Amino acid sequence: MVAPPDNDVLWARALHYAHSGSDSGSPALTGVSLGVREGEILAVTGPRGSGKTTLLRCLSGQLLPNQGEVWFNSTPVHTMGPLVRERLRRDRFGWIDPEPVLVPELNVWENAALPLMLRGTPRRSAKSAAHEWLDRLDVGRLARKRPHALSVAERQRVAIARALAHAPHVVFADEPTATLHRADSAHILRTLTAAARSHAITVVLATHDSAVGALADRTESLLDGRRVHTVPLPEKAPEGEGRAACSLSV
Ligand SMILES: Nc1ncnc2c1ncn2[C@@H]1O[C@H](COP(=O)(O)OP(=O)(O)OP(=O)(O)O)[C@@H](O)[C@H]1O
Secondary structure, eight states, X not given: OOOOOXXXXXXXXXXXXXXXXXXXXXXXXXXXXXXXXXXXXXXXXXXXXXXXXXXXXXXXXXXXXXXXXXXXXXXXXXXXXXXHHHHHHHHHEEEEOSSXXXXXXXXXXXXXXXXXXXXXXXXXXXXXXXXXXXXHTTOGGGTTSOGGGSOHHHHHHHHHHHXXXXXXXXXXXXXXXXXXXXXXXXXXXXXXXXXXXXXXXXXXXXXXXXXXXXXXXXXXXXXXXXXEEEEOOOSSOOTTSTTOOEEXXX
């Protein structure tokens, strides 16, 4: 095993992953390698079924690749046992799902403070951190409400506050605005990326919306479980060919 470059907070080499019982019968990832730098916002784009979610779940230690390696800050994740991976995810990573999944019995600030309280942060400090992030995401006024009293967009803001409140090293955001209207979606993405930049949090953001890539420092594209390079056509493309990008498989 060769350790990854020092400036990569996350590093994956030759990841292969096949879901058992997959409808397509093809593996979700076939040899994906990539590095993510400290503090970077990386967009992972690609059409539906291209392997974005599977890649994020392998990088975050939720899934163990069938082959290949995942490293976090020079520590191999793919060789960790389930409990160590669980602790790594709880303490160092944040996760944002496409649809907000909150605990219905807890109010908004308790939901946002949950990762902190699970790792033993005193209630008062956890509450204060949760309030800070809820305010930042424009849902501080809802802190005492239960999730069912909120709109989907408000619940997603709470889920984002929860992913950020414990000061994670890396936040994985899987299509975080998939269920939102365009205006909400743009605002939430800007807030997420601005918050991450101001706290030097690394973000790996899966999206099938190429416009989202504009907010990222870098974009990696997937197609059929492989990384592809997006190569812009030359300025003076011949008549009729337009300026669409083309993809070359690597
Ligand atoms: N739990 C699962 N069980 C079986 N097959 C799965 C499972 N999750 C994903 N797959 C399959 O793996 C492939 C990659 O799926 P994945 O969800 O990683 O892609 P994606 O790019 O995130 O897609 P989407 O944009 O629709 O979320 C697809 O063929 C999908 O059907």
